[in-house]
Amino acid sequence: MDSFRIRVVLADDHPGMIAGVRHELSSVSTIELVGTAGDSTALMALLAEVPCDVVVSDYAMPGGEVGDGVALFGLMRRRFPDVKLVVLTMLDNPAVLHTLVTQGVQCIVSKSDAITHLVPAIHAARTQGRYFSPSIERVVSGVDWNRRSRNPDGVLSQREAEVVRLFASGLTVNEIAERLHRSKKTISTQKAKAMEKLGVERDVDLFRYAMENGLVAPASSGGVDPAVE
Structure with missing residues (x-):
């Protein structure tokens, strides 16, 4: 069973959220929390030092030197291509979620949903699967994937x-x-x-x-x- 343990790094700028996730994951035998970070700078430094299978990251973490959101996730993908991602966010805007999904993010958990949804999301990310918590699923299922947004010439780069x-x-x-x-x-x-x-x-x-x-x-x-x- 130990050989199946998924090594997880958690990034969030709210200490209370880190404490809650740490508590939730501590009872899961297949998941090991190997480190935490409060911004993108600390996250990138941690990933360079600690072996990791899945990153659970907040979407907005102001203050880091390498930014946050899709800019951060893109940098992670380039530097650590084998590390999988679960996005943890309060955001439920269809445009934002559309962007995440089209950028290849397939595991998203809303902070408004039960924190227990992180466990199946982490397992899905590790196996390159898909998992949306209920609040995210409701928004994503209602997105018109062909809509061009308000930009008359196409979405912004x-x-x-x-x-x-x-x-x-x-x-x-x-x-x-x-x-x-x-x-x-x-x-x-x-x-x-x-x-x-x-x-x-x-x-x-x-x-x-x-x-x-x-x-x-x-x-x-x-x-x-x-x-x-």
Whole structure:
């Protein structure tokens, strides 16, 4: 039985969530929690040091040097291609979930569902299967996968949407350039292209688009949840 133990790393910026997941997984004989991280920087460092089969990661973890959301998951896929992923999130926006699924994420658990759903999700991820917790399944099953979004020329590229998300979350162009390790000119160009695709001319309209399409969470939620494409 020990040979089947799935080594799991948990990444979440809320200590209470880490404690809850740790407690839940401690009684599962087939799962071993080998490490935890509070942001993307710590997660990437941990994966470089500790053998891991599955990462359970929050979607929005502000403060890390390598970003969060799809940008982080893409980096994980490139650097650690054998590590599987379970996304744990409060987000239930169809556009965001559509992006995750189209990016190849097949195991998603909502924090609004029972934490017990993590166990089958981890097992499914390890075997390259699919698992959506009930809240996620309800949203995903209602998504029109052929819908083109509000963008008349097609959905935003991953990089354009990431720039829009960070801009709408309150960062300046210079701060976005520093965070994403791109030039200020590149960030300005990507922001301008996104606005052109969306048919908006004012920053306030870009903010509104980001809010309505799930690129950032409402201000009252106290957090930011990203989405791309």
